[in-house]
Amino acid sequence: MSYYPMFVNLAGKACLVVGAGKVAERKIASLLAAGARVTVVGQTATADIQKWCQEEKVTLYLRAFRPEDVLEMTIIIAAASDPAVNLAVYHACQPHQWVNIVDRPDLCSFFVPAMVERGDLQVAISTGGANPGLAKKMRRQVEEWIGPEYESYTHFLKEMRQRVLSLGLPHADKQVILRELLNDRFFSWTQMGEIERRDREASELVQRYIREQPL
Numbered sequence: 001m002s003y004y005p006m007f008v009n010l011a012g013k014a015c016l017v018v019g020a021g022k023v024a025e026r027k028i029a030s031l032l033a034a035g036a037r038v039t040v041v042g043q044t045a046t047a048d049i050q051k052w053c054q055e056e057k058v059t060l061y062l063r064a065f066r067p068e069d070v071l072e073m074t075i076i077i078a079a080a081s082d083p084a085v086n087l088a089v090y091h092a093c094q095p096h097q098w099v100n101i102v103d104r105p106d107l108c109s110f111f112v113p114a115m116v117e118r119g120d121l122q123v124a125i126s127t128g129g130a131n132p133g134l135a136k137k138m139r140r141q142v143e144e145w146i147g148p149e150y151e152s153y154t155h156f157l158k159e160m161r162q163r164v165l166s167l168g169l170p171h172a173d174k175q176v177i178l179r180e181l182l183n184d185r186f187f188s189w190t191q192m193g194e195i196e197r198r199d200r201e202a203s204e205l206v207q208r209y210i211r212e213q214p215l
């Protein structure tokens, strides 16, 4: 059996993280980046988590976990250093809640992948718990391959696609233009910083099809 990969919209969703140490901090950072509403319960907290609390980015309770903490939570991550506490978090949860117990892959209903993020382009890497260190190693290799220029390249392709879709062109023409926009020359112009040339060539490509339209 393999795991089902998904990109989840967590904007405004209530998420609980139990434990406020190094591992919790990493998980909280990605929940915040996804726009989740994060509550943290930990007996102690890292400096960054305390700062996020002062900035009102997270709600932090500096105390031991209580089973009622999981109520109404969409996602629960148990990242305490005590395995008995993490197990208690698991037992407090309902079957419909999404649960990640950081020291018990067998009890997780989802794993957190290693991520390469370039604006709208997100590459998630998982080994299904087989070896998280390998996921991290692969992430570093993918970071070399997918450089920072992919953020503006993806943004360019997004804008061009929206423009092409808004023109009401015949389906076949749309497909040809979208395929042509993925030609490497547009990436090369992005990489070389020849943005004006890239945008001009892309506009000309689209214009050619508009002109060919019967009136």
Ligand SMILES: C[C@@]1(CC(=O)O)c2cc3[nH]c(cc4nc(cc5[nH]c(cc(n2)[C@H]1CCC(=O)O)[C@@](C)(CC(=O)O)[C@@H]5CCC(=O)O)C(CC(=O)O)=C4CCC(=O)O)c(CCC(=O)O)c3CC(=O)O
Residues within 6 Å of the ligand: 026, 027, 100, 101, 102, 103, 104, 105, 108, 110, 111, 112, 113, 114, 115, 125, 126, 127, 128, 129, 130, 131, 132, 133, 134, 135, 136, 139
């Ligand atoms: C099942 C899973 C549950 C979950 O957390 O979702 C899980 C479980 C465990 N991790 C452990 C250890 C380590 N985890 C990392 C790193 C990461 N772990 C992440 C995910 C996952 N870890 C999920 C599976 C993901 C998959 O396989 O695809 C990443 C990808 C994402 C993230 O955490 O954000 C992030 C890399 C992010 C990046 O760098 O890009 C490192 C390396 C390091 O820290 O440098 C080590 C030390 C080396 C080692 O042990 O291999 C232990 C033993 C703990 C102990 O010894 O007590 C367990 C428990 C067990 O396996 O039993």
Ligand SMILES: NC(=O)C1=CN([C@@H]2O[C@H](COP(=O)(O)OP(=O)(O)OC[C@H]3O[C@@H](n4cnc5c(N)ncnc54)[C@H](O)[C@@H]3O)[C@@H](O)[C@H]2O)C=CC1
Residues within 6 Å of the ligand: 018, 019, 020, 021, 022, 023, 024, 041, 042, 043, 044, 045, 046, 063, 064, 065, 079, 080, 081, 082, 085, 102, 103, 132
């Ligand atoms: N899944 C993953 O990615 C990884 C998981 N781990 C596991 O994660 C666990 C946590 O690791 P770190 O963050 O490095 O530990 P840490 O020692 O930095 O933090 C542990 C946190 O748990 C809190 N805690 C302990 N008892 C608690 C309770 N009763 N209620 C609420 N909070 C409580 C502490 O106050 C602290 O905030 C480790 O025990 C290890 O098994 C470790 C590395 C990676």
